[in-house]
Amino acid sequence: MALPSLSSQPPTGSTGQLDGEGKPTLPRKQRSGSNVFKRLASDYGMVFALLLLGAFFSWQTWAPQQPVGTGAGEQVANLVRKSFPKGSRVLVAARGIPEDHAFATAAERTLKANGYEIAEVVRGAPIDARHALQRAIDGKQKVDVIAANSASAGWVIFQNLGTKFPALGNVLVVSPTTYHWPNFLKTDNLLNIANQIAVIAIIAIGMTMVIITGGIDLSVGSLIALSAVVATLFITKAAGAEAASAFGMTWCCLGGIAMCAALGFFSGVMITLFSIPPFIVTLAMMLVGSGLAYLFSQGQSIYQMPESFVWLGRGTAFAGIPNSVVLMLVLYLIAHIVMSNMSLGRYIYAVGGNREAARLSGVPVVAVLLIVYTLSGALAGLGGVVTASQLKSGSPNYGQMYELYVIAAVVVGGTSLAGGEGKIFGTLIGALIIATIQNGMNLTGVESYTQKVVLGLVILGAVLFDRLKHRGLFRFRRKA
């Protein structure tokens, strides 16, 4: 096996571990023939936990849902037809958003086609409904029924109409019948979860690699803020602020990412050349990064961004999936290929498994560590750009404590803090588990103090579960 050399250092064959044919062997080498499905299958426990959580929150958020749009409009028109004779005057009430426009249009069309009179179609706020009712009274016209969707039916204005508008007499409000479905399983919500975790999951790719090498990177949270501040500052100062072009913004964002990559590289240099523990180096860089972010921004948020800046964080260019989620999935795929099929991946595992052995077998340890920390910095920078895009502004207080959530995602995903083992897709599952728990607790109305306790226990539980699973696995391996 030829080792593509990443540094000029030749394999120190004479003292290294060599197998029978004189080839260097790598400790804890990846099992061959890995593919996505096998990998997911080996993460079966975590996937199962994720599904279990999903099922639990689906059950907990089982709630009445309101039909929307055209279907709801037709349904409400048919309800009116059942209880009111032809020629009745109907007021259609809806909010001024596109979904409600479809509702109002469909209700109006269906009612008219069936011989009902439309008093007025309200598309707006409760105050518009009040004005419409007043106009009907002023014009000495009656209103027999109000066709509302579930949102407008809840307007306080439509309660006790008899006392508020005695001139109208007894007006009934008809709204579509509800059906049941878990809030958790709504498409919008599932996309929310993916979008909410995208930043943490992207950074967790770099963190997984760092942790597999036996290190840690505490600076990623601060680098989110730094990159967000640098990118937005470049856009306001150099790319024309609100008039910035997509091309200009891309370069500004790359600037932010490059800055973080440079800080990551610097951490790597400190760790490799001076053998300072990664914990200390990245702790220092966490302060440096945060301080720089505050310095550059002077403590203020930078918000003179063009509307198009939100494309990355909130836009949907592909099948309604947020771009940040697409980016996350693509990065995971690339990282998976790197970690399982490329020599860099094998080196990363080797360095974490046994650094000395790896060095002796010719793994360019220094280069591997430099690459990994630079990558971690760059991905944190990318996370910062995505955050800035989601919030359409940059601020030095972004990303506080995120390093802990990122590490939690990696650990819940089954990567050992001792280094040498872990899986990229495990981290994605770990991130999704954390996002699902947070989202589920928000949807079920668990208050925030309790949320923290639960999240802490979940992280502990996941590691415990992993430990127990591993013990069993190791025993099994020994027998084999």
Next chain:
Amino acid sequence: MNNPFFKEIADNIEMAAKAHNYSVIATSADFDVAKQQNQIKDFIVKKVSAIVLCPADSKAIGPAIREANAAGIPVFTADIASLDPQAKVVAHVATNNLEGGRMAADAMVEALGGKGNVAILDHPEVESVLLRTKGFEERLAELNKKPGNDVKVVAKLAGGGDKAKSFKVMQDIIQSHPDLNGVFAINDPSALGARAALENAGKAAQVKIIGFDGQPEGKKAIKDGKIYADPIQFPDKIGSKVVELIFQYLDGNEVAKQTLIQTALYRQADGAKDASLK
């Protein structure tokens, strides 16, 4: 909700809404806008009738509010306003911080008998605090025009709005201004941090403190004579006012864009009468 002020707003919203048979989901963003944005997205999925926000960042919260706008959910802000011109907020309810700052200046001149050197423990990152110090400085300038009055601001430093940082900053201020007579701290935690530093330096009797807020701990300190006075805020009124406005809105009435709740000066005599401190 780490700050009891926000907790009281939320509790009063909950109480007032219950009277209308509405239920309230209260979440805390812990001053993290990204987290707050996610919480708003979760509210949108749940199709709530209205959202009340204390923005974690006046500018960065804009996109989240616009998302609620697009979902047809009315948004109200309490205490902290949104400064995004494109985000539609139905109404904003807050303390009249400018007037509160002016009251603080009145109390300061009263405490010092019209003469002395004062320091301001600032927290300029927050819009409402900027108004407090502005009101304080404006009113002080007015009062100084009266013959015999001469209260000078000799230092204005950021205390971070928290006890620990204000403690350190106050220690430094005493070093550079040993002749200090008064401190205006922009909230109770800063005032209490300053008090600790003054006690440490044996200057507690020499330097009078004016705080802001009227949190239970602050009120207790006023009662014990450790803080001279606070312009106090009424988070309970903010909470119940927001709910009142929500129902006015849903009932199809015009709603005032901004409602300011007045502060009131709270001195030691008020503390002695205060039943909540017994």
